[in-house]
Amino acid sequence: MTDSVRPAENYYHLHLVSDSTGETLISVARAAAAQYSGVKPIEHIYPLVRTHKQLDKAISDIDEYPGIVLYTLTEPELRNRLKAYCLDNGIPVLSVLAPVVRLFQAYLGGAPTPRVGGQHQLDGEYFRRIDAMNFTVMHDDGQHTDGLEAADVVLLGISRSSKTPTSIYLANRGIKTANIPLVPNIPVPPGLSELKRPLVVGLVASAERVVEIRRNRLLGLNAAQPHDSYIDRDSVAEEIAFSRRLCVRHDWPVIDVTRRSIEETAAAIIGLLQEHRRRLAEIGS
Structure with missing residues (x-):
């Protein structure tokens, strides 16, 4: 050498x-x-x-x-x-x-x-992952909310709270995942609180982390506005508080993703999903 x-x-x-x-x-x-x-x-x-x-x-x-x-x-x-x-x-x-x-x-x-x-054989597990990926892409960012009951997991969170990358990671594990953006004073999709089969999980992060991610995104788009509420720390903190209140009201678990990788967030969700499925099985038996 x-x-x-x-x-x-x-x-x-x-x-x-x-x-x-x-x-x-x-x-x-x-x-x-x-x-x-x-x-x-x-x-x-x-x-x-x-x-x-x-x-x-x-x-x-x-x-x-x-x-x-x-x-x-x-x-x-x-x-x-x-x-x-x-x-x-x-x-x-x-x-x-x-x-x-x-x-x-x-x-x-x-x-x-x-x-x-x-x-890597094309077995049932492979096709389950493909089906989950198709479902997740179709139900990204609040799309097709009338089909949420078919999901395994529904993720809720404000903009830039890692909803989409976490959804894609879960889909690659064969878990059908929908995600819905939360905006203060904007009602969530009707029927969300009535879902029985899916596990609903809220994703939150610190205001500082969300502002940092949003600012970088806007700079990348050449669209940053110094006084835009989208990157105002107090406004973002209120969005996060709104998310937490909503999840507490409906008894939905909340995961703070501030210091978690996508893999760590997904692992926590999978653990919650397993417990959720056990409870559903006990109710059905």
């Missing part, structure tokens, strides 16, 4: 070798890398590695840019070749699924029957 391509000391090379799309591998690697905020990975991603020629490219890069090697390869020859190369050259290497598969094998007994990209 030449000095011109050598990474700075706060960087390292991370090689991800997969015989499928690499989504599982990337997710695991990034989750682990995120634990080390002071050093960043330079990712080298090799999806659909199913022949020795394709593996040659990955090994060549690993040789030029040594670092950590993670892989998900089901073909024994490819797997053993990559592992042997790394071990012979003192390069850290790990099959990210192997420990999990061994645990399953110890519990279930018998040998697994590996399938390349098996987790």
